[in-house]
Amino acid sequence: MFDEDKDLIARCLNREVAAEYQIYRRFAAKMFGVCLRYCGNDAEAEEVLQSGFIRLFANLQQFRFDGTLDGWVLRIFITTAINHRRDNLRYSQVVELSDELEDSGGNDALSRLSVKELLTMIQQLPEGSRTVFNMYVIENYKHNEIAAILGISEGTSKSQLNQARATIRQMLKNTEKKRSL
Amino acid sequence: MEQKDPIEDKFKSAFSGFEQEPPERVWNNVRAQLHPVPVPLSFWGRMMKFSGLLHLHPALFFTISGTAFVSLLTVVYVFAFGHQSIRGHAYAGLSRMSSGNVELFVVADKAMPWDSVTHYRSALIDHFGHFQFARVSQGRYLLRIAPEENSETAKTYAPCWYKGHERSDSADVVLVERKDVVVDVKLMKNGETVKR
Numbered sequence: 001m002f003d004e005d006k007d008l009i010a011r012c013l014n015r016e017v018a019a020e021y022q023i024y025r026r027f028a029a030k031m032f033g034v035c036l037r038y039c040g041n042d043a044e045a046e047e048v049l050q051s052g053f054i055r056l057f058a059n060l061q062q063f064r065f066d067g068t069l070d071g072w073v074l075r076i077f078i079t080t081a082i083n084h085r086r087d088n089l090r091y092s093q094v095v096e097l098s099d100e101l102e103d104s105g106g107n108d109a110l111s112r113l114s115v116k117e118l119l120t121m122i123q124q125l126p127e128g129s130r131t132v133f134n135m136y137v138i139e140n141y142k143h144n145e146i147a148a149i150l151g152i153s154e155g156t157s158k159s160q161l162n163q164a165r166a167t168i169r170q171m172l173k174n175t176e177k178k179r180s181l
Numbered sequence: 182m183e184q185k186d187p188i189e190d191k192f193k194s195a196f197s198g199f200e201q202e203p204p205e206r207v208w209n210n211v212r213a214q215l216h217p218v219p220v221p222l223s224f225w226g227r228m229m230k231f232s233g234l235l236h237l238h239p240a241l242f243f244t245i246s247g248t249a250f251v252s253l254l255t256v257v258y259v260f261a262f263g264h265q266s267i268r269g270h271a272y273a274g275l276s277r278m279s280s281g282n283v284e285l286f287v288v289a290d291k292a293m294p295w296d297s298v299t300h301y302r303s304a305l306i307d308h309f310g311h312f313q314f315a316r317v318s319q320g321r322y323l324l325r326i327a328p329e330e331n332s333e334t335a336k337t338y339a340p341c342w343y344k345g346h347e348r349s350d351s352a353d354v355v356l357v358e359r360k361d362v363v364v365d366v367k368l369m370k371n372g373e374t375v376k377r
Binding site: 015017020021024028029030032033036037046049050053054057110111113115118119122133137138165168169172 | 199204214
């Protein structure tokens with residue numbers, strides 16, 4: 001795999017369209033999934049995906065093989081998505097959420113939700129909390145890492161996460177109500 | 182230490198391998214940005230690009246190129262349209278000459294009388310009696326025609342000036358202006374009286 005990647009990257013650096021397409025095919029679907037989570041809608045996700053691939057090919061010579069290509073590509077797309085939304089990011093007031101985790105309300109509804117519905121929920125989150133939720137819950141970043149990447153305080157990161165949790169719980173409750181009617 | 186709740190676990194597991202195929206247009210756009218197809222430039226676009234290659238300001242470039250173009254047109258006009266030809270046939274009696282020479286002299290109006298006629302060019306008369314001086318500048322000229330030495334024609338006819346004059350000071354002037362000039366020249370018989 002390592003040699004294959006090395007060869008593929010070398011061909012991309014030689015500006016071979018076939019090699020670039022091979023890279024695109026390999027990552028497009030997965031990265032589009034990432035973009036969809038970070039963006040509010042499909043059109044924006046397409047835009048970010050496109051920017052991400054341009055950035056990927058422009059910076060390919062910087063890949064030093066000290067990690068996996070998949071991890072490096074994922075970081076590029078997350079950074080692209082964050083940068084794309086950075087100007088629009090608004091971090092609302094800290095939401096105190098002490099006992100929310102105890103509230104398991106909506107778990108039944110949750111088990112019945114499809115990935116598409118979950119994606120819609122994420123996309124409906126406010127910009128700031130959506131980014132923090134994605135980074136913390138799905139990408140496994142720590143609050144201090146999120147704070148450093150987004151240029152916010154750890155407290156803001158935590159509050160955004162809490163806000164995301166609260167919003168999602170509310171959405172789940174609403175979904176459950178609709179289904180019970 | 183942050184706790185993970187069931188909701189987060191659900192999201193994490195749902196999106197851990199989440200993939201969605203993007204529309205084909207994304208690749209088309211990426212490819213178009215990576216390998217842009219050069220758009221054919223218009224004439225003025227090419228000129229602007231060329232001026233950039235020469236590190237010239239477009240205004241300076243167009244001034245220089247405009248001046249050069251006008252100069253070129255002037256040169257072309259002078260060389261192509263400022264010149265005419267003198268051509269015609271040479272006759273010995275009623276028949277055309279089959280060989281001989283024609284000499285062209287330019288008449289300098291403002292020179293002193295004794296050096297006002299200077300030799301300009303020579304041409305051969307072909308087998309059909311035809312001669313031609315191409316690309317002659319506008320002005321006043323004299324023509325002198327002579328049969329080939331030791332030829333049969335030379336025995337009967339003597340060299341003469343247009344139109345049948347023995348001397349240049351009495352010869353008719355060929356005026357070259359904006360059109361080609363066609364002149365027929367006839368040799369004088371030996372001992373023939375000078376034409377008046």
